[in-house]
Amino acid sequence: MSFPVSHNPQVLLRPSRKTTLLPLKCSEKTYLLNKKEETQKWNGLKIFRGKKLLKDLSTWGIGGPCNYFVEAFDQTQLLAAIRYCHEHSIRYIIIGRGSNCLFDDMGFKGCVILNRINFLERKEPAIYRAGSGFPFNSLGMQCSNEGFTGLEFAGGIPGTVGGATYMNAGANGLETADAIDSVDIVTVEGELQTLDRNDLKFGYRSSSFQDMEDLAAIVAVTFRLKELGSATRKQQEYLERRRMTQPLRDRTAGSVFRNPSDIGVAAAELIEKAGLKGFRLGGAMVSKIHANFFINVSSSTSRDMLNLIDLVKDKIDQKFGVRLKEEVVYYQPYCNHLNPSGDKVTCDETFNANEMK
Numbered sequence: 001m002s003f004p005v006s007h008n009p010q011v012l013l014r015p016s017r018k019t020t021l022l023p024l025k026c027s028e029k030t031y032l033l034n035k036k037e038e039t040q041k042w043n044g045l046k047i048f049r050g051k052k053l054l055k056d057l058s059t060w061g062i063g064g065p066c067n068y069f070v071e072a073f074d075q076t077q078l079l080a081a082i083r084y085c086h087e088h089s090i091r092y093i094i095i096g097r098g099s100n101c102l103f104d105d106m107g108f109k110g111c112v113i114l115n116r117i118n119f120l121e122r123k124e125p126a127i128y129r130a131g132s133g134f135p136f137n138s139l140g141m142q143c144s145n146e147g148f149t150g151l152e153f154a155g156g157i158p159g160t161v162g163g164a165t166y167m168n169a170g171a172n173g174l175e176t177a178d179a180i181d182s183v184d185i186v187t188v189e190g191e192l193q194t195l196d197r198n199d200l201k202f203g204y205r206s207s208s209f210q211d212m213e214d215l216a217a218i219v220a221v222t223f224r225l226k227e228l229g230s231a232t233r234k235q236q237e238y239l240e241r242r243r244m245t246q247p248l249r250d251r252t253a254g255s256v257f258r259n260p261s262d263i264g265v266a267a268a269e270l271i272e273k274a275g276l277k278g279f280r281l282g283g284a285m286v287s288k289i290h291a292n293f294f295i296n297v298s299s300s301t302s303r304d305m306l307n308l309i310d311l312v313k314d315k316i317d318q319k320f321g322v323r324l325k326e327e328v329v330y331y332q333p334y335c336n337h338l339n340p341s342g343d344k345v346t347c348d349e350t351f352n353a354n355e356m357k
């Protein structure tokens with residue numbers, strides 16, 4: 001079985017910031033998947049080998065096994081997990097709620113670090129510092145309920161504070177960046193840094209973090225909010241609107257495509273106008289409620305979802321001359337698109353799929 005490398009790698013592949021520093025050594029023993037699940041202790045970490053299914057770690061419910069899996073409950077564990085990967089030349093990714101991720105049925109050959117740094121501190125009135133694994137939704141609700149404005153839009157967003165900062169999540173005309181005061185990160189060298197908001201750049205679904213070569217992970221974010229008595233009401237209105245317009249009960253990854261930047265028409269509108277609402281390919285379907293949400297309706301494979309994404313893109317291109325760009329991140333199971341020197345590499349299309357099972 002060959003891997004579909006033709007699938008628009010420019011847009012869908014995850015950023016390579018970490019993998020550029022970690023050479024892929026596919027033939028190395030450490031990459032071989034154990035048939036049986038094993039756990040290994042390493043500097044206070046519990047490392048699972050072999051059987052963790054990525055479908056259990058993503059809101060889409062799609063994805064095969066990863067051959068290393070670690071949960072990091074605090075900064076020290078996160079650093080240890082990253083160090084473990086470095087020392088064993090294992091490529092790794094750090095995920096929050098997996099609410100913006102498409103994993104492959106073949107899984108991920110490397111280590112998935114699940115961020116569970118889940119604290120919330122009130123530094124002073126209107127200033128909150130949250131662990132990057134803290135649910136963004138809960139943060140939005142809590143701040144509003146305590147009478148502070150700036151994060152009401154986060155209510156109902158299924159990601160973590162780290163994921164929301166990395167992606168500069170937004171809704172209702174507001175963005176995560178608007179409320180950020182500073183961000184604590186760890187670098188791939190294991191150094192802790194606090195970055196001031198003024199030193200960071202954010203755009204529509206983009207942040208400086210996406211281009212930071214030496215970023216290992218965001219570990220905490222400090223938000224500066226403002227007092228507003230009606231924050232809870234505003235937050236409830238946003239949530240109600242979300243409930244009315246988005247398929248919140250289904251398995252989705254939020255918006256699949258970014259909105260086109262300069263034509264003043266949302267991706268959803270184009271998809272609806274192309275008559276694709278409710279269109280189904282295998283187990284994947286364009287939502288009938290919101291056309292930019294694709295649903296795993298019944299055991300969708302990653303191929304079903306990738307095919308649906310491709311088909312919708314092609315149809316929109318043919319009909320309106322607009323090439324939509326994905327917001328979701330697709331994780332290649334087996335290769336990186338850049339090698340350590342930054343050159344493009346060809347994916348190994350001939351590897352044995354059984355190896356990932």
Ligand SMILES: NC(=O)C1=CN([C@@H]2O[C@H](COP(=O)(O)OP(=O)(O)OC[C@H]3O[C@@H](n4cnc5c(N)ncnc54)[C@H](OP(=O)(O)O)[C@@H]3O)[C@@H](O)[C@H]2O)C=CC1
Pocket residue numbers: 014015092093094095096097098099100101115132133136156157158159160161162163164165166167168169170171216217218219253254255329
């Ligand atoms: N507006 C809306 O209604 C919705 C918005 N979303 C947004 O999608 C995003 C998904 O959040 P979440 O589920 O937590 O993230 P995911 O687990 O889906 O990861 C998404 C991306 O964020 C990166 N990332 C996640 N956590 C960290 C971290 N601590 N440090 C550095 N990079 C990180 C991942 O990096 P890596 O490449 O290493 O894996 C990955 O590229 C959020 O922005 C969420 O708000 C999602 C659904 C609906």
Ligand SMILES: C=C(O[C@H]1[C@H](O)[C@@H](CO)O[C@H](OP(=O)(O)OP(=O)(O)OC[C@H]2O[C@@H](n3ccc(=O)[nH]c3=O)[C@H](O)[C@@H]2O)[C@@H]1NC(C)=O)C(=O)O
Pocket residue numbers: 170171172173245253254255256257258259266267268269270272288289290291292327
């Ligand atoms: C869900 C996400 O974020 C969402 C966020 O929740 C909402 C709410 O503010 O605004 C964005 O969606 P969106 O642009 O589709 O917002 P909506 O207000 O639902 O729709 C925009 C326009 O498209 C039209 N629309 C929407 C759905 C549909 O099936 N058909 C349609 O024609 C609406 O009538 C409206 O005129 C974010 N998506 C993007 C890609 O910017 C996410 O990032 O994952």
